[in-house]
Amino acid sequence: MAVQKNKISMKNISKTFTTRTGDVSVLKDVSINVFENEFLVILGPGQCGKTVLMNILAGLEQPTGGEVVFADGTPKMGDLGIVFQKYYIYPWKNVMQNVELSQEVKGVDKKTRRESAQKYIDLVGLSGFEKSIPRELSGGMKQRVGIARAYATESDIMIMDEPFGALDAQTRYQMQEEILKIWEKKKRTVIFVTSNLEEAIYLGDRIILLGGSPTSVKAEYIPDMPRPRNYTSKEFLDLRNEIADNTDLAL
Numbered sequence: 366m367a368v369q370k371n372k373i374s375m376k377n378i379s380k381t382f383t384t385r386t387g388d389v390s391v392l393k394d395v396s397i398n399v400f401e402n403e404f405l406v407i408l409g410p411g412q413c414g415k416t417v418l419m420n421i422l423a424g425l426e427q428p429t430g431g432e433v434v435f436a437d438g439t440p441k442m443g444d445l446g447i448v449f450q451k452y453y454i455y456p457w458k459n460v461m462q463n464v465e466l467s468q469e470v471k472g473v474d475k476k477t478r479r480e481s482a483q484k485y486i487d488l489v490g491l492s493g494f495e496k497s498i499p500r501e502l503s504g505g506m507k508q509r510v511g512i513a514r515a516y517a518t519e520s521d522i523m524i525m526d527e528p529f530g531a532l533d534a535q536t537r538y539q540m541q542e543e544i545l546k547i548w549e550k551k552k553r554t555v556i557f558v559t560s561n562l563e564e565a566i567y568l569g570d571r572i573i574l575l576g577g578s579p580t581s582v583k584a585e586y587i588p589d590m591p592r593p594r595n596y597t598s599k600e601f602l603d604l605r606n607e608i609a610d611n612t613d614l615a616l
Contacts, residue, residue: 372436372522372554373399373422379430379579380417390579391417394431397573397582401436402552404545408565409575410613415558418580419526422556423447440522443467446515446553450527454499454510460486461495463510467518485513488547505536512544516551525557529564541567545592562612566604567594576613584611 380392391414399405409415420426422433423445433439454463461479464486468478486495489509499507508528515523525544529537541564548555559565565572566588576583586608590600 369400369403370436371398372401372403373556374434374436375399375418375422375431376434377431378418378421378428378433380414380421380426381429392421392428393577393579393581395575395581396431399554399556401554403570404548404555404557404568406565406569406572407556407558407575408562408572408608409560409580411560413575413613414580415560415575416526418575419524419556419558423524435522440520443470444518444520446518446520446523448508448511448515448523448525448528450530454507454514456499459496459498460491460502460510460513463499464513464517466514481519482513482517485516488516488550489513490543503536504532505540508532508540509543512547516547516553521553523553523555525555527558527560530560537564542593544568562605562608563596566601566608567596572608574608574611576611578613584608 375395375397378392378395379390381388381390395418407415407418417426421428424439455466458466461482465478465482468481483495486492489512491506491509491513494502494506499510502510511528529540532540545568557568569588572586572588573582574584574586575581586604588594588604590598594601
């Protein structure tokens with residue numbers, strides 16, 4: 366088996382918030398290694414601190430304890446590709462303008478950034494919608510805009526925080542298939558957060574299960590199944606039951 370190159374190390378991450386009623390510990394000694402070009406899934410029940418952990422990873426929050434170490438040095442703010450659950454796209458900008466935004470902020474000239482944005486618009490299947498504004502798009506299409514914009518940062522690290530959580534079931538399945546196709550074409554390191562157990566097994570090279578209060582790492586699972594995975598196969602269902610039996614709450 367080939368040796369996997371470590372891309373990110375989250376070392377003993379802890380986070381405590383101070384409230385009017387006292388301190389609330391959300392994360393405790395969370396240690397996770399992320400390997401280069403892998404599709405890592407962080408799985409846990411709602412409100413367990415997954416988003417807090419991703420915010421720390423992205424540099425949007427500081428941990429109370431521990432540290433995040435990037436193998437290639439800490440990225441500058443705005444240099445990570447991040448996709449959120451909600452559609453954080455500007456309603457007054459069209460698809461092209463939203464996707465090229467990260468390059469525009471960096472001062473990249475219009476011709477270069479438009480060529481780059483077009484490449485990722487094509488990649489996520491939005492060719493022909495470059496001039497459409499968000500209110501003219503479906504939920505799945507809006508999320509594709511977010512994914513294209515994240516890829517357009519040209520970062521080799523993608524953080525996806527429950528990006529399909531607001532989608533209906535059919536669109537969610539379609540987007541799961543699409544994100545794998547994109548990942549296979551443009552191999553980057555993906556950290557994908559979800560509270561959906563089936564989604565985790567369908568997508569992940571590895572699954573890190575979070576649980577407890579405060580939250581810590583409970584277990585690691587490696588789905589030994591070729592892609593595309595079958596939701597109803599014995600291997601899929603056996604792994605689903607194994608993980609479900611180890612969770613704090615139903616996923």
